[in-house]
Amino acid sequence: MKRSETFTTVLTEAHAGSRIDLVLSQVFPEISRNQIQNLIKAKKVLMNGKVPKPRDIVEGGEEVSLEIEIDEGVSAPEPQAIALDILYEDDDLLIVNKSAGMVVHPGAGNPNNTLMNALLYHYPPLKDLERAGIVHRLDKETSGALVIAKNEETAEALQKQFAERTVTRVYQALLVGELISGRTVDAFIGRNPYNRKKMMITEYDEELEENPGKEAITHIRVLERFREHTLVECHLETGRTHQIRVHMQHINLPIVGDPDYGSRLKIPRKFTHHAENVLRGFRRQALHAYQVGFIHPKTGEDVLATAPLPKDMTTLIDAIREDHELYVKDHF
CATH class of the missing domain: 3.10.290.10 (RNA-binding S4 domain)
Structure with a gap:
C-alpha cells in the first residue's frame, strides 16, 4: 500500500x-x-x-x-545497539567514522544494521529528522568521516554549506597505476542509462543544448608513489554520487579493489608473496573519507575531523610500500 x-x-x-x-x-x-x-x-x-x-x-x-x-510496506528504521566510532559530538551535531561494509540508510535488502539504525539508538530524537539528520553519504564499502545534524536548524545550515561548496572533504585512495604529479579532474557525471546503479562521465548533448550530467570537480594530490600504485589525496569541490571512483576510472587510474569502476586484478612482476596475498585479499574499493571540515552552524567556529585510515587499508599500503622498497633496493 x-x-x-x-x-x-x-x-x-x-x-x-x-x-x-x-x-x-x-x-x-x-x-x-x-x-x-x-x-x-x-x-x-x-x-x-x-x-x-x-x-x-x-x-x-x-x-x-x-x-x-x-x-507503507517499508517500516520505519528501528534503533539498534551498534557501536559507533565518534570523531566529534556536541549538542547540535556529531561526526562518525563509518566502517567499510556498513550501509548508511536502510533500504531493500538492507533493513537493519545500517548507520541510521545505530544513530537512532545513540540519539533517539533523530527519528524526527529527515534521513535521521544524515546530511551527506558514503558508499557502503567506503569508510570514513560522515556528518550528522541533531536538529533541523543545524541540518539546514550544513546542507547550505554543502550546496555552496564551502565544506572541506578530503579522501585518501590507492590507485592502480602511476600518477606522476597532482592534477584536477573536471568532468561532468551522470547516471548510466544502461545500469542505473552506476554513474558515468557525460558529454554535451546537442539536442538538449546542455550536458545532461552534473558538474563534478576533483583535485588530486600525490601522497606516495610505488612501483605500480599511487597513494593520493582527493579534495572534492563537488560531491556527486561515486565522484572519485568515476573520475579515477576516467583518467585510467582506477581505485584498487573497485568492483564497479576498477580494472581486473593486476599483480606487478616480481611482487612479493606477502604483497600479492594482501592485494588479492582486499575486497573493496581502497577509498577512505579522511577529513571533513565546516563552520559550526551555532558557534561559528571551524570544525575539522580526521578519520584515521582503517586497518585493512594500512595493511595494504604497508605491504605495497615494503614491496616497493625491496624492488628499489634490488634494481637501483
Whole structure:
C-alpha cells in the first residue's frame, strides 16, 4: 500500500542559474533527475505555488514542494545497539567514522544494521529528522568521516554549506597505476542509462543544448608513489554520487579493489608473496573519507575531523610500500 507525502524546501542563492530539475535532483539526491522530470510532468512539483517546467531557471529563494508516493510496506528504521566510532559530538551535531561494509540508510535488502539504525539508538530524537539528520553519504564499502545534524536548524545550515561548496572533504585512495604529479579532474557525471546503479562521465548533448550530467570537480594530490600504485589525496569541490571512483576510472587510474569502476586484478612482476596475498585479499574499493571540515552552524567556529585510515587499508599500503622498497633496493 502506498501513501503520498509532501516534502518542502526553500532553494538558496547557491542554486541560482541552474535548471529546476537539476537543482531538485541535487537537493533530493535519492531522486534521479529523470524521476524529478516525471514528477513535474505529473504536476507533483510546485515552485512558489505553480507547476514549473523542467527547464525553468532557479533564482534563489523559491519555495518548492514535491509530492512523492511512499510504500507503507517499508517500516520505519528501528534503533539498534551498534557501536559507533565518534570523531566529534556536541549538542547540535556529531561526526562518525563509518566502517567499510556498513550501509548508511536502510533500504531493500538492507533493513537493519545500517548507520541510521545505530544513530537512532545513540540519539533517539533523530527519528524526527529527515534521513535521521544524515546530511551527506558514503558508499557502503567506503569508510570514513560522515556528518550528522541533531536538529533541523543545524541540518539546514550544513546542507547550505554543502550546496555552496564551502565544506572541506578530503579522501585518501590507492590507485592502480602511476600518477606522476597532482592534477584536477573536471568532468561532468551522470547516471548510466544502461545500469542505473552506476554513474558515468557525460558529454554535451546537442539536442538538449546542455550536458545532461552534473558538474563534478576533483583535485588530486600525490601522497606516495610505488612501483605500480599511487597513494593520493582527493579534495572534492563537488560531491556527486561515486565522484572519485568515476573520475579515477576516467583518467585510467582506477581505485584498487573497485568492483564497479576498477580494472581486473593486476599483480606487478616480481611482487612479493606477502604483497600479492594482501592485494588479492582486499575486497573493496581502497577509498577512505579522511577529513571533513565546516563552520559550526551555532558557534561559528571551524570544525575539522580526521578519520584515521582503517586497518585493512594500512595493511595494504604497508605491504605495497615494503614491496616497493625491496624492488628499489634490488634494481637501483
